[in-house]
Ligand code: HEM
């Protein structure tokens with residue numbers, strides 16, 4: 059990460075903190091639209107998402123406005139800034155043990171009887187992220203994780219070139235989504 063880009067990105071991020079917070083921790087908003095944690099995510103993954111909001115392949119009204127304000131260089135700057143921040147600990151929801159166990163199984167082993175591939179096989183050991191293609195899921199807000207799975211089901215997020223997430227999302231039922239989101243958030 060380039061130190062000057064981080065400094066420029068920090069200055070540009072003043073328009074982002076209303077939602078993503080000054081430490082990049084975002085916020086879980088039960089029953090509403092959650093704001094993802096950006097701190098510590100991969101720079102190039104973040105740039106790809108900003109471009110996707112701008113070109114509409116990832117359809118989100120809140121982010122369309124903010125991504126449109128940024129040119130390519132500014133995207134690299136803010137992404138460098140968020141990537142440079144330490145990962146804050148987020149608050150995981152209290153859910154029952156059975157649900158957590160189910161979530162852990164989906165994340166670490168998947169469910170081959172339903173062709174649900176283990177999250178960790180792409181998102182990396184502990185689902186801590188894997189390069190610029192597979193974002194960290196561990197310590198991400200549960201409301202945001204669930205929101206993205208819904209977005210793939212409803213095809214409002216279509217920027218994943220290989221459509222890897224859409225096929226997995228469409229095989230998950232409501233209990234799967236609640237379970238895997240709660241378990242990942244707690245990691
Ligand atoms: C998602 C960056 C401002 C609300 C995201 C993502 C990025 C991002 C990179 C995708 C994260 C991921 O895929 O893990 C920024 C930057 C901002 C900014 C650089 C300032 C220039 C805001 C503001 C709001 C907001 C001000 C609230 C009004 C959201 C929401 C999502 C999101 C709701 C999730 C969208 C979805 O469900 O697909 N943002 N953001 N952002 N941001 Fe921002």
Ligand code: HEM
Pocket residue numbers: 094106164165174175176177178179180181191192193194195202203204206207217218219222223226238
């Ligand atoms: C992105 C969840 C399994 C490939 C994501 C995101 C979530 C998610 C919530 C968005 C994160 C963010 O916006 O910051 C899950 C869960 C899984 C799972 C719960 C297990 C049930 C997999 C597997 C693959 C995969 C097995 C590979 C075959 C990807 C890719 C992206 C992604 C490529 C980034 C898409 C993009 O660039 O827009 N996943 N995932 N995921 N996932 Fe998964």
